[in-house]
Amino acid sequence: MTDVARPRRDSGEGTRRRAKRGPGRRPGPTATREEILNAARTMFAEKGYDATSLRSIARAAGVDPALVHHYFGNKEGVFTAAMRFPVDPTELLPRVMAAPKERIGETLVRTFLSVWEDETRRAPILALLRSAMTNERAAVTLREFLTTALLERASELRGTPKLRVNAAAGQMIGVMFLRFVLRIEPIASASTEELVELLAPTIQRYFDEPGGTDGGDKTAAPGENNGHR
Amino acid sequence: MTDVARPRRDSGEGTRRRAKRGPGRRPGPTATREEILNAARTMFAEKGYDATSLRSIARAAGVDPALVHHYFGNKEGVFTAAMRFPVDPTELLPRVMAAPKERIGETLVRTFLSVWEDETRRAPILALLRSAMTNERAAVTLREFLTTALLERASELRGTPKLRVNAAAGQMIGVMFLRFVLRIEPIASASTEELVELLAPTIQRYFDEPGGTDGGDKTAAPGENNGHR
DNA sequence: GTCTATATATAGATAGAC
DNA sequence: GTCTATCTATATATAGAC
Secondary structure, eight states: OOSOSOOOOOSSSSOOOSSOOOSSOOSSOOOHHHHHHHHHHHHHHHHOTTTOOHHHHHHHHTSOHHHHHHHHSSHHHHHHHHTSOSSOHHHHHHHHHTSOGGGHHHHHHHHHHHHHHSHHHHHHHHHHHHHHHHOHHHHHHHHHIIIIIIIHHHHHHHTOOHHHHHHHHHHHHHHHIIIIISOOTTTTTOOHHHHHHHHHHHHHHHHHOTTTTTSOOOOOOTTSOOSOO | OOSSSOOOOSSSSSOOSSSOOOSSOOSSOOOHHHHHHHHHHHHHHHHHHHHOOHHHHHHHHTSOHHHHHHHHSSHHHHHHHHTSOSSOHHHHHHHHHTSOGGGHHHHHHHHHHHHHHSHHHHHHHHHHHHHHHHOHHHHHHHHHIIIIIIIHHHHHHHTOOHHHHHHHHHHHHHHHIIIIISOOTTTTTOOHHHHHHHHHHHHHHHHHOTTTTTSOOOOOOTTSOOSOO
């Protein structure tokens, strides 16, 4: 190697990070931790787990990479801290499932959309989705959340066969994928009302007919676990 | 990981790659290129674009990393070469869309499933899906393929509004995601027949009712572009 | 609590020997 | 056509100064 090995040696002069500031703790209460988490949520949402670096999170948050490490230990620590799910199913799900029998489809679609249209709630969900595609740890996190917190409880609350709840979830997730990830038209630009018109009957049907089109489904008896796990 | 700096200096003795062999071209016709592409398809399917390295592809294919570069130039070259889509929509789609009006749902679900159940055809699709989540190049590839090769042509062939075709695609993609990526039960273990029973009526409905539940849809006239893009 | 400096690993890519 | 060796960039992680 020639002379290009270590190009910089001075500190705080040739580097123009953000505002010039001496070392040591900043004055005032520390909101830095939350800023890092917000930046991390955005980064994980955009790039997924593996492609998001601690350095890029630090850069987005305007802090030093070592500070991120200081707060959360390592990348996985940042991830699990950032991925506290932004929807509380224990509050949201019973409210949805308590809808009148014939409006369960519309209620569910509207609730689902209201969460996804909200940028601050969509980001962490997208982060989990993106990361679950390529990272086993994220896949386990998402699978467990979906299964125990949403799907199984929805099945129990309404006595709907789990397979049909899965199908309804697939419909909603698939549409969100086309709308927000691939941004395929015209569904990416459709209004909430258009989507409700389009999807509510499908969701309604999954929750309406416990036996499917010709009664061949294996069903989960309402309020009772049929031993599927 | 190597224990010290440069542990090996000789060639073909201390290294036990696969079989011992001298340098230079191997005898016989060269199937190496295809082997590399097969390995690349598997790797991209498992890890996505960014997390797949040229070195890991070479390792999986049993060749030297430099050879991968020799054939395909760079990582993007390997990707586009590996991602030649394993389903030919110009052959498959008209066959599906020519089904009897009342069996379009079942036909489409069965065809879709037959592709996804086939490991060799599922791998490259999964690769595209995974990569599209985190990589813009892959997202563009997948969006263009889905839009021009599948969705718009399906809409034209049947005169179905594009928004409804999008919804049908979302249903299928979402279910495949739950089944093959997240492996959520019970849909991950459901049989083909169960899935046809479950999903065919939904797909059928999207292709059946051009006006939606109360006629509010914007429609695409058959064989004519309504100027949505 | 926040920073600089650096150890260590691995990525994509190139040059050139055989 | 296939390989070794190496360059450059960037990743995660750690040590310790202030």
